[in-house]
Amino acid sequence: xxxIIIKAEGLxxxxxxxxxxxxxxxxxxxxxxxxxLRPSKEGREEAHIWALKDVSFEVRxxxxxxxxxxxxxxxxxxxxxxxxxxxxxxxxxxxxxxxASLLEVGTGFHGDLTGRENIFLNGHILGMTRREIxxxxxxxxxxxGISAFLDTxxxxxxxxxxxxxxxxxxxxLTPEILIVDEVLAVGDAEFQQKCLKKxxxxxxxxxxxxxxxxxxxxxxxxxxxxxFLLEKGELVASGDPGMLxxxxxxxxxxxxxxxxxxxxxxxxxxxxxxxxxxxxIPDYPDGGNIIDIxxxxxxxxxxxxxxxxxSDLIVGIHLFNxxxxxxxxxxxxxxxxxxxxxxxxxxxxxxxLNDGSYYISIVFVSNTTxxxxxxxxxxxxxxxDYRENTAWYGKWIGHVxxxxxxxxxxEKLLPDE
Amino acid sequence: xxxxxxxEWEVDSEYHWFRWExxxxxxxxxxxxxLVRRDLLANYKQxxxxxxxxxxxxxxxxxxxxxxxxxxxxxxxDGVPALLFxxxxxxxxxxxxxxxxxxxxxxxxxxxxxxxxYFPRLIVPVSSMLAHSMRLLVQMILFFCIYFLFYASGxxxxxxxxxxxxxxxxxxxxxxxxxxxxxxxVLTAKYRDLDYTLQFVLRIxxxxxxxxxxxxxxTGGEKLxxxxxxxxxxxxxxxxxxxxxxxxxxxxxxxxxxxxxxxxVCGIALFKRHELKLTDIV
Numbered sequence: 001x002x003x004i005i006i007k008a009e010g011l012x013x014x015x016x017x018x019x020x021x022x023x024x025x026x027x028x029x030x031x032x033x034x035x036x037l038r039p040s041k042e043g044r045e046e047a048h049i050w051a052l053k054d055v056s057f058e059v060r061x062x063x064x065x066x067x068x069x070x071x072x073x074x075x076x077x078x079x080x081x082x083x084x085x086x087x088x089x090x091x092x093x094x095x096x097x098x099x100a101s102l103l104e105v106g107t108g109f110h111g112d113l114t115g116r117e118n119i120f121l122n123g124h125i126l127g128m129t130r131r132e133i134x135x136x137x138x139x140x141x142x143x144x145g146i147s148a149f150l151d152t153x154x155x156x157x158x159x160x161x162x163x164x165x166x167x168x169x170x171x172x173l174t175p176e177i178l179i180v181d182e183v184l185a186v187g188d189a190e191f192q193q194k195c196l197k198k199x200x201x202x203x204x205x206x207x208x209x210x211x212x213x214x215x216x217x218x219x220x221x222x223x224x225x226x227x228f229l230l231e232k233g234e235l236v237a238s239g240d241p242g243m244l245x246x247x248x249x250x251x252x253x254x255x256x257x258x259x260x261x262x263x264x265x266x267x268x269x270x271x272x273x274x275x276x277x278x279x280x281i282p283d284y285p286d287g288g289n290i291i292d293i294x295x296x297x298x299x300x301x302x303x304x305x306x307x308x309x310x311s312d313l314i315v316g317i318h319l320f321n322x323x324x325x326x327x328x329x330x331x332x333x334x335x336x337x338x339x340x341x342x343x344x345x346x347x348x349x350x351x352x353l354n355d356g357s358y359y360i361s362i363v364f365v366s367n368t369t370x371x372x373x374x375x376x377x378x379x380x381x382x383x384x385d386y387r388e389n390t391a392w393y394g395k396w397i398g399h400v401x402x403x404x405x406x407x408x409x410x411e412k413l414l415p416d417e
Numbered sequence: 418x419x420x421x422x423x424x425e426w427e428v429d430s431e432y433h434w435f436r437w438e439x440x441x442x443x444x445x446x447x448x449x450x451x452l453v454r455r456d457l458l459a460n461y462k463q464x465x466x467x468x469x470x471x472x473x474x475x476x477x478x479x480x481x482x483x484x485x486x487x488x489x490x491x492x493x494x495d496g497v498p499a500l501l502f503x504x505x506x507x508x509x510x511x512x513x514x515x516x517x518x519x520x521x522x523x524x525x526x527x528x529x530x531x532x533x534x535y536f537p538r539l540i541v542p543v544s545s546m547l548a549h550s551m552r553l554l555v556q557m558i559l560f561f562c563i564y565f566l567f568y569a570s571g572x573x574x575x576x577x578x579x580x581x582x583x584x585x586x587x588x589x590x591x592x593x594x595x596x597x598x599x600x601x602x603v604l605t606a607k608y609r610d611l612d613y614t615l616q617f618v619l620r621i622x623x624x625x626x627x628x629x630x631x632x633x634x635x636t637g638g639e640k641l642x643x644x645x646x647x648x649x650x651x652x653x654x655x656x657x658x659x660x661x662x663x664x665x666x667x668x669x670x671x672x673x674x675x676x677x678x679x680x681x682v683c684g685i686a687l688f689k690r691h692e693l694k695l696t697d698i699v
Contacts, residue, residue, distance in 0.1 A: 007424075015697065080696075084535035087430055087693050094424035099535075107533045110455055112462040121455055124448035125534060153462070 002061040003096075005177065005209050006082065010091035013052040013077050013233075051077040052088070053233040061096075061176075064203045064210040066224035066241055068217070068248050073230040075213045076181055082211065083179050097176025097209075100126045107166075111155030115146055115165055118154050122169045136172040143198075144168035171198045177209045178202065199223060217245050217256055222266075242268055246377030249359055256359075256380040257282075264304055273364045273373040274304040276341065280360070280379050283350070292384040293401055296350040299379075301362065302343045311366040312336045315344055322357040327399055334368070351403035354396060355385035432694065434686045441537040448536060452544035457551060471552045472559050475511060479503040482629045495631040497660045498572045504560055505659060506628035509652045512553045512587065513594040514619055519545030520598025521615070524606035524695050531696055538692040539685070542602065546595050553587065564659070574661035586655050593647055593677045599684030603691045627652050632665060647673035 052074045059065050067075040080086045082093055083101050108125040109118050119140055123133040133140075141147050144164040146157070154162060180199065196219050203210045203223070214220050220227065220241060227241035229248055237244055249256055258279040261267035267274045283296040291297070299317065307313065316331035332344065359380035364372040385396065442449065461467045479500060486492040487499040494502040520542035524531065527541060567573045605611045626648040627635075635643045643649055650669040657664045664670070 080532075081428055084426075084428055085532060085693070086696050087428065087432070090430050092427055092429040094427045096423075096425045101534050108530050110459055112459045113455060117455070117458065121451050124445070124451045125530065125536060127445070127536065128447075130447045 002063070004058045005061040005097060006059040006093065006095040006211075008058075008078075008082070008091070008093045009056050011052050011055040011078065011081060011088045011093065012050060012090040013074070013081065013086070014048060014089040015051055016048050050233050052081075054091070055230075055233075055235045056091075057228060057235060057238065059209060059211070061209055062203075062207045063226060064212065064224045066212045066214070066220040066227040067230060068220065068227055068241075068244055069230035072232075074233040075230055077233075078230070079179050079181050079211060079213060082177075095177065098127060099177040099179060100170075100173045100175035101179040101181065102167075102170045102173070109154055109162075109166065112153050114152060115150045115154055115157070118165070119169055122166070123173075126170065126173055127175065128173065132174055136174075140168045140172050143171065167195055167198075171195070171202070175208070177211065179211045181213045196223065217249075217254070221245055221259070221268075222261070243376075249377045249380045254380060255382060256378075259378055267304075268375060268378075269303070269373055272306050272308055272366075274306075275375060275378075276302040276304060278302075278362065278375070278378050280381055282381075285350075290384050291381055292386040293353060293355055294350050294386055295383070297348040297381070298345060299348065299360070300343070300345040302341060303364075304340070305337055305342045306339050307337060308366055308372070313372075314365045314368065316363040316365060317346060318361045318363065319348075320359050320361070321399065322359075325399065327353070327358070331363075331365075352400060353383050354398050354401035355383050357382045432690050434690050437539075437685055437689050438537060439539075442540060442543065445536055445540055449540050449544050449547070452540065453548045453551070456545060456548035471555050475504060475507045475556055475559070478507045478511075482507070486629050492630045493634065495633060495656075495660075495662070497656065498567050501560075501564060501567060501573065501660070502631075502656070503629055504563065505656055506626075506652060508553065508556050508560060509587070509590055509655060510623055510626060510628045510648070511556075512549060513590050513648060514623070515549040515552070516546045516591045516594025517598040517601070517619070519549060520595050521601040521605055523599075523602040525609075525612075528696075539688060542595060542599060542688075546591055550591060553591075557587075573659070577658070577661070579658040582658060583655065586651050586658075589674060589677050590648070590651050592681050593651075596677065596681035596684035599688040600680070603687050603695065606691075606695045622646075622648075631656075644669045645672070645676075647676050649673075 051072075055074070055078065067078065069075050077086070079101075081088050082095070083099050108122045110121060113121065119137065120130070120133055124130075141150060144161075144167070146161050146165055149157065149161065154165070157165070178199075199210065199212075200223060202208055210223070212220060212224060224241045226238065227244045228235055229237040229244045231251075237247060245256075248254075258277075259275070260277040260279070261275060264274050264276075267276065269275050277300070279300045281298040281300060282291045283298065284290070285292070285294045301315070305313065312334045313336075314331050314334055316329060318329050319327045321327055330346065357380065359377045361377055362375040364374075366372050457468075461470060464470060466473060482503040483499050486503070487494065523538065523541045531538065564573060568575050601611070601615065605615070625643070626646060632643070632649055632653045644666065650666065650673045653665050654670055656662065
């Protein structure tokens with residue numbers, strides 16, 4: 001086993017809200033006096049949050065570790081402590097080797113300086129020496145594709161060029177520990193692919209330890225070998241990223257409409273079934289991009305199938321609501337399929353689900369009873385409410401909300417009094 | 418397998434006054450020099466005259482002082498050619514105030530990058546001081562060019578052994594600015610209004626230092642306070658050496674060196690103790 005490279009013990013971080021950032025001498029002064037005069041009085045405790053509470057973990061050299069959690073769960077605070085930017089209130093982190101953060105694009109760039117100057121400036125800020133940058137310089141320029149503009153001030157760059165250059169510098173870092181905090185939030189899809197590819201290369205080929213935070217769960221699942229789930233500053237679980245993402249999705253109701261795996265070896269599954277792609281394609285009404293109760297959802301599924309001897313296959317789709325109640329369990333007929341790529345799908349019709357958050361699990365069963373693979377919580381989505389011709393705005397009850405007509409008819413008129 | 422306590426670094430919850438990690442500045446020297454370069458390059462981008470401003474700025478200030486104080490108000494320059502007298506004062510004062518303001522905005526202007534990446538924060542004010550030292554060097558060359566013009570016409574005594582002492586005086590001036598700037602940088606990060614007060618204090622401070630008048634004219638009860646301003650002995654000794662006068666008082670010079678070292682130590686200690694705390698505030 002690889003040696004432990006980071007060891008965090010009992011990390012806690014406390015933020016005083018309001019007071020500390022007041023920037024006004026008088027308030028700080030009176031706060032200070034209050035502390036002196038009545039140090040034990042609990043009632044005067046002002047607004048505060050524990051951004052981290054007693055977090056302990058270990059990371060081994062060469063691991064790619066992801067941190068999952070909603071905004072404010074403490075992921076970024078944790079990474080900031082590890083990268084020495086801020087101190088914990090309690091606890092400690094020990095480690096070996098140089099740390100560098102993949103910066104938010106453009107941090108540490110100076111608009112008036114040329115691309116060439118900025119490559120050096122940014123590289124040094126990230127802790128590289130001159131010699132290290134020089135040895136990577138050509139590669140950086142090539143990766144960013146800005147060689148023609150190397151001597152132009154970066155403020156004249158297009159946003160795309162700027163982003164590419166910034167990432168190119170960071171991607172050629174050579175630290176033992178690389179911290180990547182939500183850098184994929186910017187840039188177009190193509191660029192994000194390029195970043196992800198580069199990061200994978202950094203971790204696998206060069207054996208670096210990567211700590212990764214992203215809301216892009218797809219990327220996280222693909223890149224990481226292990227994940228930590230944070231909730232309100234506490235480390236609630238750690239383990240297989242797929243499992244944790246499922247756990248997170250069940251709790252958090254996030255949209256997660258697509259998963260795709262290019263590499264058959266690392267895709268989720270087992271020797272019989274390997275997932276290639278699962279995707280929910282909403283058929284948005286009137287060109288919007290919000291799934292509401294009028295939206296039909298097409299589920300598409302592709303997987304590599306290696307049939308166990310003499311068996312047939314049933315694919316079942318389970319839809320759960322956030323509370324974990326199963327809304328439906330539908331399955332395909334029995335198929336006898338050959339070894340190879342299989343595709344399938346189903347349609348969740350419009351005007352069927354009530355508003356709320358849902359997640360889907362897919363089950364692969366052979367010979368009606370033996371479960372080959374359960375792809376748990378692989379997709380999740382939210383359905384918004386939509387109402388017409390009604391003046392009532394309370395929560396519409398019920399698990400489903402089908403559009404069966406309910407009719408009324410006048411049968412018999414009573415004579416006027 | 419080694420899973421012993423052989424850690425290379427540790428982040429704990431303690432804040433230290435005297436863990437300065439000056440070695441890390443050496444490790445990050447490439448960054449230090451790059452920041453100096455950035456300072457010098459970026460400051461004069463998109464100006465017509467470019468780096469000539471380094472020379473133009475003290476020349477213009479000197480000419481204004483000359484016009485006001487030598488021609489109109491007629492303040493004595495102690496028998497020293499007025500241009501040289503003002504130029505020496507302006508160069509010393511500018512170096513001090515540049516080092517001070519270079520350090521005092523450390524946290525405010527770099528908050529974005531400080532919250533994203535770690536490097537020894539002390540690099541920023543030190544790099545700013547080094548950049549200003551480069552400017553100082555250019556300005557000193559200008560000063561001596563003019564000096565030798567006057568020397569040719571017999572207005573000043575010319576070089577002597579005392580000149581070897583000039584770099585020390587200038588170094589002390591810079592360190593004074595740096596030390597005071599470090600203290601102020603921590604305070605302004607916490608209390609923004611200090612910034613406005615300081616602009617004002619700096620202006621008064623200049624009038625209270627012998628920039629455009631000789632120290633000799635301050636007498637009576639103010640004299641003691643006047644000389645306890647570390648800039649007074651520094652500027653006065655600088656002039657005494659250049660213009661062949663008696664060094665006014667060695668006592669005050671020693672006090673001033675002692676003060677500056679104390680301020681510098683306090684500045685670095687305060688800065689190092691707060692450099693990470695302030696990330697949570699700014």
